[in-house]
Amino acid sequence: MAAYSAGSLPLSQALCISTHLEHCPECVRKLQRLNRVGSELMQQLKPAPASSELRDKLFARLDSLTEDSAEKVDQETGSSVPKCLQQFVRDGYDKLRWKRVSADIQSAELCRDSNGARVELLKIRPGGSAITHTHLGDEYTVILEGGFSDESGLYGEGDFLFRNNRDEHTPVATQHRECLCLAVTEGPIQFTGLFSRLLNPFVRRNFAL
Amino acid sequence: MAYMAYKKSSGDKLAALKACLTRVAEDRDREAFAQLFDHYAPLIRAYSLAREPGADLVADELVQEVLSRVWLKADKYNERLANLNTWIFTLARNCRIDYLRRNSRYVTEIDPTDIFNEIEDEGPGPFQQVQQTRAEESIRTGLKQLPREQAEILTKVYLEGKSHQQASDELKLPLGTVKSRVRLALKKLEVLIER
Numbered sequence: 001m002a003a004y005s006a007g008s009l010p011l012s013q014a015l016c017i018s019t020h021l022e023h024c025p026e027c028v029r030k031l032q033r034l035n036r037v038g039s040e041l042m043q044q045l046k047p048a049p050a051s052s053e054l055r056d057k058l059f060a061r062l063d064s065l066t067e068d069s070a071e072k073v074d075q076e077t078g079s080s081v082p083k084c085l086q087q088f089v090r091d092g093y094d095k096l097r098w099k100r101v102s103a104d105i106q107s108a109e110l111c112r113d114s115n116g117a118r119v120e121l122l123k124i125r126p127g128g129s130a131i132t133h134t135h136l137g138d139e140y141t142v143i144l145e146g147g148f149s150d151e152s153g154l155y156g157e158g159d160f161l162f163r164n165n166r167d168e169h170t171p172v173a174t175q176h177r178e179c180l181c182l183a184v185t186e187g188p189i190q191f192t193g194l195f196s197r198l199l200n201p202f203v204r205r206n207f208a209l
Numbered sequence: 210m211a212y213m214a215y216k217k218s219s220g221d222k223l224a225a226l227k228a229c230l231t232r233v234a235e236d237r238d239r240e241a242f243a244q245l246f247d248h249y250a251p252l253i254r255a256y257s258l259a260r261e262p263g264a265d266l267v268a269d270e271l272v273q274e275v276l277s278r279v280w281l282k283a284d285k286y287n288e289r290l291a292n293l294n295t296w297i298f299t300l301a302r303n304c305r306i307d308y309l310r311r312n313s314r315y316v317t318e319i320d321p322t323d324i325f326n327e328i329e330d331e332g333p334g335p336f337q338q339v340q341q342t343r344a345e346e347s348i349r350t351g352l353k354q355l356p357r358e359q360a361e362i363l364t365k366v367y368l369e370g371k372s373h374q375q376a377s378d379e380l381k382l383p384l385g386t387v388k389s390r391v392r393l394a395l396k397k398l399e400v401l402i403e404r
Contacts, residue, residue, distance in 0.1 A: 002391055006367045007302040011310070011319040018324045029341055032291060033400045036345045038367040039291075039298035040352050043219075045368065047251030048258050054269050055246055058276055059239065065277050084323045114310075114317040 001027070005034035012113035012184045016140045016160060018084040019182055023158025082144070085110070085182065089121075093180065096121065104128025104173075117186045124148060124173035124181075137186030139163045146179035148172055222248075227293050234283035246276060253301050259368040260305070267308070274304040289338075292345070299325070305370065344399055351398040359394035362387060 003009040004017045021028050081089045088110040089096065096108035106123045113119065117137075121144075124130065140162055147156040150169040155161060163169060173179035226248055232241035250272045257268035278300050286296055303325045310321060352360070365376040377387040 002366065002395060003372065005302075006370065007306045007325075008366065008370050008372050011306075011317055011321055011324065014321070014324050015319060018326075029337070030400070032295075032341065033344055033348065033398075034395070035291060035295050035299055036348050037352070037363065037395070037398060037400060038302065039295035040349050041364060041367045042252055042256050042298050042301070043294055044352075045252060045255035045259065048254040048268065050246070050250035050254055050269075050272060054250065054272060055243070058246065058273050059243075061273075061277070062239070062242075062280055065281055083326065087320050087323050111318040113319060114313055119319070 001030060002034055005031055005038060010113050010115050010117060012111075012115070012117040012119050013140055015084055015119060016142050016182060016184055019082045019142045019144070020158060020160040022082045022084070080145075088119075093121065093123075098123065102130070105130060113184075115186065117184050119182070119184050122181045122183050124171070124179040126173055126177055126179075127175045128179075129170060129172040139186070140184040142182045144180045144182055146177045147174045148179050148181075149174070223293060227288070230279070230283050230286060230293060233280065234286070242276075242280060245279060249279075249297055250276065253297070256298075256301050256368060257305070259364075260370045271301065271304055271308065274308070275300050278304070348398045348400065355394055355397060359390050359397070362390045363394050366391060 001017065004014055009017070021031065079086065079092065081092065093108075098106040098108045101107050101122075104125050105128065107120050108123075109118060109120045111119050124146075126146075140160070142161075143155055143157055143159050145157060147154065147159075148171045149155065150171045152169070154174075226245060229238075229241035229244045232238040233245065253272045253275050254265075254268040257271040258264065261267055275297070279297070286293070290296075291299065303321065306321045306325065310317065310319075352363075355363070361380075362376060365371045365379070366373070371379070373384060373387050373391070376382075377384040380387070
């Protein structure tokens with residue numbers, strides 16, 4: 001979160017955090033305090049004087065400045081899609097190109113980050129489970145709708161989870177409804193089951209695409 | 210590191226700057242905008258130069274970008290969300306992210322505008338509001354009392370825009386030490402309230 005506030009977090013991870021923030025007022029306040037730290041540090045810098053040319057140049061262009069993209073964000077779309085995801089999900093989740101990953105899971109890739117991380121949405125059917133897996137890289141998950149449980153607990157809407165390559169887990173969606181998550185993976189997942197291990201080469205190849 | 214000593218009157222100064230912003234918002238007052246420029250442009254340049262020493266053109270570009278947004282968005286500034294200094298800091302940070310993204314060797318389709326948009330805290334209670342204000346005030350005093358090595362790490366992360374990994378490489382410290390110093394510093398500033 002400190003890296004998010006400082007602006008040094010990869011954008012894919014920042015995307016997860018801001019999705020979580022839309023659900024969590026407590027973390028919003030924490031972020032405000034973190035921003036304050038940055039602002040106080042900035043005030044302590046030794047000012048680097050600005051030239052009068054710079055000032056004139058800026059003043060000369062004030063009249064021609066227009067609100068550009070900033071405006072469109074304020075429109076209320078009435079959509080249930082978190083604001084920061086609307087750039088990828090324009091017409092609702094159903095219109096995305098969903099691909100079947102397993103009997104229980106579908107995925108829709110939203111984009112790639114500059115560090116190669118894959119940003120995707122995952123849909124797990126009610127009561128459905130993912131095959132037990134670990135991760136070669138880190139995985140960040142934010143639950144958008146529904147919930148799931150794994151070895152370490154039960155998670156609901158807005159919850160933010162972080163898993164690294166030492167964690168092995170088997171997420172199971174809750175029974176009453178479908179579970180929709182935002183997932184950012186920085187490396188392919190590794191199946192650890194006796195037979196599903198055989199799938200690993202294919203997953204890796206898919207990730208490299 | 211040459212830190213500028215805090216002026217006693219920094220509270221008054223901030224109030225005066227805020228009055229300028231209000232005049233910009235309501236009357237498009239250029240005189241008031243000039244005062245904002247005189248105060249913030251050198252700080253924004255310093256912020257940019259902290260990350261890229263010597264890159265004066267980049268610093269000037271950041272000043273233009275940030276202050277253009279101030280001119281355009283002056284009426285959107287919400288005192289309840291952040292004090293003016295913090296607002297400027299977040300604008301500068303967002304502009305820097307945007308700049309780095311546009312000039313990166315590695316493309317990403319992720320548009321940061323929507324990510325770092327202010328998120329409204331929907332109705333904090335009066336108690337939380339007071340608590341928040343107090344917490345923010347203690348950050349200012351707390352920073353001055355931090356051990357040097359913790360302040361150094363925060364500067365690297367916040368101003369130089371370094372990742373924890375980069376900070377660990379530069380300071381020749383294990384990654385774990387960097388992380389724990391950041392954590393300790395933030396805990397001392399009561400940014401992280403352990404529950």
